[in-house]
Amino acid sequence: MAGQAPTIQVPTDAELLQAQADLWRHSLYYLTSMGLRCAIKLGIPTAIHNFGGVTSLPDLMAALSLPASKQPFLGRLMRVLVTSGVFAAGGDNSHSEAEAELFRLNPLSRILVDGVVADEHHSQTSFVLAATSPFYTEAALGLADWFRKDIAGPVPSPFEDVHGASLFHESTALLDQELDELVTEGLAAHDNLGIGTIMRECHDLFKGLESLTDCCGGDGTTARAITKAHPHVKCTVLDLPKVIDKAPSDGIVNYVAGDLFHSVPKSQAVMLKLVLHHWSDEDCVKILAQCKKAIPSREEGGKVMVIDIVVDSSSGPTHEAELLMDVAMMVMTNGRQRDETDWSEIFTKAGFNDYKLVKKLGARGVFEVYP
Structure with missing residues (x-):
């Protein structure tokens, strides 16, 4: 029947x-x-x-x-x-x-x-052109096929699956040099936007600091803004050689070419601004572990500043943007967006003893993480 x-x-x-x-x-x-x-x-x-x-x-x-x-x-x-x-x-x-x-x-x-040319004006055109590029849209169009694939070992992002290259990696330039430059410009513009707001709203974040390392700090725009507002803070920027090679030698910021998975320059504080959401939980733990090695004890003022998207349970355009950014990370990278519980678990796994969510500014949360 x-x-x-x-x-x-x-x-x-x-x-x-x-x-x-x-x-x-x-x-x-x-x-x-x-x-x-x-x-x-x-x-x-x-x-x-x-x-x-x-x-x-x-x-x-x-x-x-x-x-x-x-x-x-x-x-x-x-x-x-x-x-x-x-x-x-x-x-x-x-x-x-x-x-x-x-x-x-x-x-x-x-x-x-x-x-x-104006303080705190960071044009976001490169971010939009990258996000709407044929390379990004083609990766998104391959989502259904990607879900059906049973892949042994680490799961590549749809972007990597379709293009055979990883975003924010040297393989991006081999895929398309123009895309690599656009992504680098877009990432810098995206990350630098809002640093003035953070410094005004979280002024005590830099109180008493003598030195700070800005991981993946690009051309030093954020580091220079911090130094301008807090002249007592000596700033170092850590980024990949291809980025540091183009950075200005202005004597204000110290530039170090390297890989934050292997070594972070020692300083009183380390900043990770919109960095960790590009990486898996396991990679975030590895990055944070290197940051922990670079700073002194909490009693000596050691801390890691994590400025990243914090997904909350509210509704509305900001929450929708958080969720869309989460899917964007899924499609383009091995990262994801996280709520406060997710962040807390990562901090603990990386060996930190405590943290404080200093403030939520739009979609971004500003954390102090203590060894």
């Missing part, structure tokens, strides 16, 4: 129509990402900035030197980017119909403006 076909709960008319609309959104979200990529490639945020932060569609067309026939299409793209929160519509203080076709920068699009 054939088994009965499973039944399904039929949605109400209103639920069915809403479900279809939601399905459209989820299926087509990639067009928002591609629209954002397009806006950056065209230079739209920078063009609006050059107009003083607000401009009309015709003026934007002229500034971008786009064919007049494309104006209606650009208007449609801008409309969806306004709806998704990338840009704002209208003037700052007026809601008249005459200003309905104006587009202006908001906090999100301001961090996509290039060519601006």
Whole structure:
């Protein structure tokens, strides 16, 4: 006797129509990402900035030197980017119909403006271009095949599985030199954003410190900001040779080429800022163990500062961003995002005796971890 076909709960008319609309959104979200990529490639945020932060569609067309026939299409793209929160519509203080076709920068699009020299302005265009690159999207498209594979030993990320290279590794340059440079630039911009906020909100983090090593500190942007705000702190940057070779020799920051898995320069404190979420729990323990070797006892002021995403149980856009970043780490690296319990377990496994979550700033948590 054939088994009965499973039944399904039929949605109400209103639920069915809403479900279809939601399905459209989820299926087509990639067009928002591609629209954002397009806006950056065209230079739209920078063009609006050059107009003083607000401009009309015709003026934007002229500034971008786009064919007049494309104006209606650009208007449609801008409309969806306004709806998704990338840009704002209208003037700052007026809601008249005459200003309905104006587009202006908001906090999100301001961090996509290039060519601006200002404290704490770190353009995020490289991060977006890397995250929406064909290499990233192709890895994500291979997720279903990756899940089906029964792989013995360490499980490679979908990125590694598809491309045969590991992100943030020398093999990335062998895969594509332009991608490697874009990823390096995007990572630096991403990591440096918000350091001023951290120093203002967590000023005591650097109180009494004499020396600090910024692991994976890139060109020293964060270290120089710390030294500027706290001249008594002697900062050292540890990063890979390919990064250190391009770092400025300004005499303010000491640069050391190396690998944090093998050795960390000795200092009173070590900083890991948005580093550990790229690595597995096992690798995080190895990294933290090297950091522990580099610092003195807690009584002598020794500590490791971990600044990283802390997933919480709240709802809303920030929580959604945390979860999307977690899947991004799954697709592109062997890392993941962690809640406070996960972080506590890693600190303990690495041999630390105590920690304190100093503050949660947006998605980031600022930890002091004590030997």
